[in-house]
Amino acid sequence: MRLILVSLLIINLAYLGYQFTQPVKIEQEKSIDVAVATGAEPIRLLSELSSKPKENKPDSSKQSPLCWAVGPYPVELDAKHLYARMLAMDIPAKVESQSVVIKEEFWVYLEPMPNRKQAMRKLKELQKRKVDSFVITEGELENGISLGLFGQKESVDRLLAKLKEKNITASVKPLKRTRNQYWVMAPINPQYPMDESTRNRLMEGRDTPWLQIHCDSGLPQA
Secondary structure, eight states: OHHHHHHHHHHHHHHHHHHHHSOOOOOOOOOOOOOOOTTOOOOOOHHHHHSOOOOOOOOGGGSOOEEEEEEEESSHHHHHHHHHHHHHTTOOOEEEEEEEEEEEEEEEEEOOOSSHHHHHHHHHHHHHTTOOOEEOOSSTTTTOEEEEEESOHHHHHHHHHHHHHTTOOOEEEEEEEEEEEEEEEEEOOTTSOOOHHHHHHHHTTOOOOEEEEETTSOOOOO
8 A cells, every 4th residue: 555655656746747847838829910901981880871961051040131121212311201201110220321433534644743843844844745734732643743534434545645645654543423322221020021011101102112132231232
């Protein structure tokens, strides 16, 4: 019995010594190369594919409100009469003026001289050469020489051609003659619309049209 135990102990010690003499195995992790294609679309989830992109719809609340516009009136007093009748009916309104060009003219002139003495000297020189002219005595062209005011561009071109023959270089200044006309403006209230019968009563038989415009778009061009 004792011999058997000694034999088992010797075998175990021999096996243990064998295990220590073996090299240690190192397990290597396996790696997988994944090829990535350039220019490919990004990966999207199925939930993203099923959802539709949101459309940018205009916000109707931010749209410009509408106004009634009546005119144009060449006389401000006529516009104010309509304005007063609208206020008497509790219709908010206002009168707005609009500047319109009624005539365009062309001023032909020579540039201003340094002082009045030189301007008079230049004037005498032009008059000796049979050029109709006079000295400008005020304004931004003071001490310049005026050569005429014309309503037609063709007349200006003819004068410039004649001056060129005499070696005179002139300038041309467009002048716009304007006058004011007047409009009556009233915001449109959907809750209390101003029907056709009310509009006709306000006009007192006048055949002036009512126009619907955006309140912030400016006055109509009549």
